[in-house]
Amino acid sequence: MPRVTIKEIARRAGVSQGAVSYALNNQPGVSEATRARVLKVAEELEWVPNRAARQLSAARSETFGLVLARTAETLTEEPFYMGFVGGVESVLSQKSYALALQVVADLDEELATYRKWSAERRVDGVIVVDLRVADPRIPLLRKLGLPAVLVADPELSDGMPCVWTDGTAAMNAALDHVASLGHRVVARVAGPPEYGDVWIRDRAYATAGRRLGLDVRVVHTDFSADEGAAATRDLLAAANRPTAIIYDNDLMAVAGLAVVHGLGSRSPEDVTLVAWDDSTLCRITHPRLTAMSHNIIGYGAEVTNRLLDLLNGARPQAHLYSTPLLIVRDSSGPPPV
């Protein structure tokens, strides 16, 4: 594609190249009629400012990077990521920044991606999700000097800039809710324990269970619908079965509800179900699911704004984005008598 030049616009508009430059840069020195004519010609020719040239001098890629170390299957199932990406994009598109998205198999590939991006100066900074306990990405990002904002509790971020939601307060609210309904035997279908968010919820769940004098149990899964369904089936088949189940994501809660129905049981009459994240899924089941709700799109936007601030010289710090809010719906009720 031939580039549209100032010279070509000047020729077509019948004015000098200087006049075109004034008009396009919105500077005084040309009449309004000339400015209008130049802008019209520029638009017809699909003219765009030569940002590539500006970029070379500014040494900025105007691109943020996001690596997701999950299988394509998990990403398809899990509503969280697309919402988060949508939130990131809602900020970047305003700034004319691009998002480089890379889906990789595991953390090793994620580390390799950061090395490559850094060496090739492909991104100005990265957003890091799914923090692990003692996450190996933190020392690498420090070594590379690659600006980063972690989506993680400050307990996990080792002093790196981070944006977080208060998982401990949320778990307290979830257990207070089921205890206040009268439930004494409660289970949680959790994500993998090596994920930092799950680790924080594990601790909060045990602590709140003791505080409330509940019989609490946990089954760890890989966050998938299949494992969520299997865990629910096992829990409901056990002696002294739980009358309330808290899930670490939406998808497993929806799968758990189907297991309840498949057993000929009902929610909330036989079992109270509480989901996490509160995507649309929780509102399109029957009964609609009680959930710990947070604004995932807003969360993605917040993280992106903090990374922009960081690149503009802001002091690295931890930002509490929100505390998830309990939304009580039809799947909550007292335990069966």
Add this chain to the structure above:
Amino acid sequence: MPRVTIKEIARRAGVSQGAVSYALNNQPGVSEATRARVLKVAEELEWVPNRAARQLSAARSETFGLVLARTAETLTEEPFYMGFVGGVESVLSQKSYALALQVVADLDEELATYRKWSAERRVDGVIVVDLRVADPRIPLLRKLGLPAVLVADPELSDGMPCVWTDGTAAMNAALDHVASLGHRVVARVAGPPEYGDVWIRDRAYATAGRRLGLDVRVVHTDFSADEGAAATRDLLAAANRPTAIIYDNDLMAVAGLAVVHGLGSRSPEDVTLVAWDDSTLCRITHPRLTAMSHNIIGYGAEVTNRLLDLLNGARPQAHLYSTPLLIVRDSSGPPPV
């Protein structure tokens, strides 16, 4: 971050710069012991080939672009996109290509994104989704000379390279299925009629309905769970209500099932439900949903491979990726007597 140089690796490995170059480029001229030592030092120093320099000469960005003109809310709800992006990524990550993803409000912003990407040479090519009837993106992409593969039926692509699934055959299979169960009054909860895929399904649905002698009706929606639920409610409240409903996506089918349950009705005893796309959602409801199934991850991968082929000089053409396959599950049954 200081760049790691050949000189620094040579110094640390205690060999000449020439030897480092031979070792790193996997050329003869150094012993295996030297090669191993050089590679070890290079790895310790986080050395990566200077692709940025190679890129400038090759004038390739090694980036593909994908614009999604949907709200962040819709993207969160709709499992299709994340699966498609996962499939695109599964190919790009093998090739060390990046994906530039942009979420925009509407087609005008999408057109502006292509202009910008083209002018700034940010992407080598683009993948275009959600084709409209007489889509304005086609003439723009031609004018810009930006390589593109459309995710669209050849009827919609105006001769541009495209990858498609056979919506007409799929709709025939869906209607044959419900007719063979004995249903005579059938409804379809469809997407927006300006979408090319919906337009093709609209035509196939009307034709197959006439062929089978069915009473067929259509309600167009915006693909959202809310409108899918509202359409289901209206259809089931009507006189001569349908005994089978076909949905244009999964999300609306799940929302429709909740409406059926909310009315105290059951599927398939009172109404047969057929979903489209067959994401995980269809397998985690109770009853599990019959669906037109296609491999969305594989579809994303196929489109990406065709765009790579195009950049490598392949002749532009239309590729039939697949015909969606009917997966019969528990939500299918004969009409109530």
